[in-house]
Amino acid sequence: MAEIGVIASGMGVASLGLQLMDGIRKLKQFWDEVKEAPEDIQYTLEELETLSLILSDIQTSDSNMPSIPSATATRCLELCRRGTDILNTTVKDLNGAISKRRKIGSAKVVLKKDTLEKFRNRLRDAQYMLMLSRQTYSDALQMEYHKLQIEAVQSNANRQLQEFEELKVSITRSADVMSRTMLRSRDTVVYDFQKKRPTRNRTRNKLDKEAKYFHRKFRIPQWFSSPNYTWDFSGYQAPSGWTFNFRQYYTVDRQSSTWECVRKGDLSGLQVLLQNKKATPFDRLFSGETLLDLASSTGDIDMCRLLLNQGADPNDSFATYVLWPS
Incomplete structure (x- = not known):
């Protein structure tokens, strides 16, 4: 069930990314109608558009990607939702302000300084939330990749060490058998003329084998x-x-x-x-x-x-x- 929650959260982030793209598109259209629109706000809109594209590409349903903790995925979703809410509120307020100014009949809408500052602050807040959401997700995903790499290396190392131990035991057993065959004993009977009786003599012939x-x-x-x-x-x-x-x-x-x-x-x-x-x-x-x-x-x-x-x-x-x- 935790995996389902993670996938749902990831899909929610991607879905909100698509909503963000639509909201930013509307904001850019509205902003084109503002007379002498500040360049910094226009640049912020472009950054938000890029962020929305990145967020919309998040797909945790891919089986090749590790699952991030459900708490982290939920946090990413919440941050992304807050950023989306801020932008949606900005779209409504900007649309309302532009609609009022259109009644004057001007080709371009003139916004008050405090209104511009309010929109600027909201866009920055939304940008911060979305960047934090993306960074949280990326950090969690990178940590999971790192854990998988460590587990793979440790598993491989443990398997190699186990093979070494098994090999050592096997060779030790074989060595016991081989050491008994390396030296071959043979009993011979020799007649001792000094003692005038046969004696038993033990000799050993070393097998001619190459060292392994x-x-x-x-x-x-x-x-x-x-x-x-x-x-x-x-x-x-x-x-x-x-x-x-x-x-x-x-x-x-x-x-x-x-x-x-x-x-x-x-x-x-x-x-x-x-x-x-x-x-x-x-x-x-x-x-x-x-x-x-x-x-x-x-x-x-x-x-x-x-x-x-x-x-x-x-x-x-x-x-x-x-x-x-x-």
Whole structure:
């Protein structure tokens, strides 16, 4: 029922927009009959005409548009109705004033200064109400779009993290089986001439298998967040079993605050970014070059020490990054 109220309110705003267009058209016709009509009032009428066109285009029945809260839609409708009432009253009063002056027989109607000022104030009030109505509607609609975007990104991120966990469990189970087959035991019987009796000897042959690895990454879309937040999950198979790494970091550009702090050797600046969760010791460029790569290339020992103390991995460098499949 709330959705029906929202749609009805939106259609009401659009309907009032059409009424506004008709009222403004009449006002412009009346105003053409006023002698030496002030230009500012004429300009206000043109602005109101544009506003009425915008309001008449509001169509909340479109399924592609998110529904705005019913209270906001009702507020927009009320503001629009008040603006329409002000204009309707202005049309009636201006029509009455012009009708009285027509009796004189003049081609143009002369209005008193106080009458002009009254019309000017009413038009400004109507303009304010209509602009406020449109702005309220636009802000509410933009907020709903933003909520939908956040929900979509969070849902995607949660799904990716769930896939990572399921993948980790699956690989761990497989690793237990594979580790038992990596080393194959074989019992042999050997005759010991010194002891003059057979002995049982256990030998192991290592299976000749290539090490396996995987790499999964998920980044928040660049249009949604800059820098991009990345979840990085990787694993590789060693003779002793599987090793997993899970990191969260920002994918930055060369103009970012994080990259500039490392390039300039700004230790305190980088510490502030790390403390405020605006940077991590694992941050890197889209090409894969890490903060530790940059610090080591410039010979900044203090910066390298800071990054290592924060948990940066010296084995996680650009040289190894390019070997991972994206």
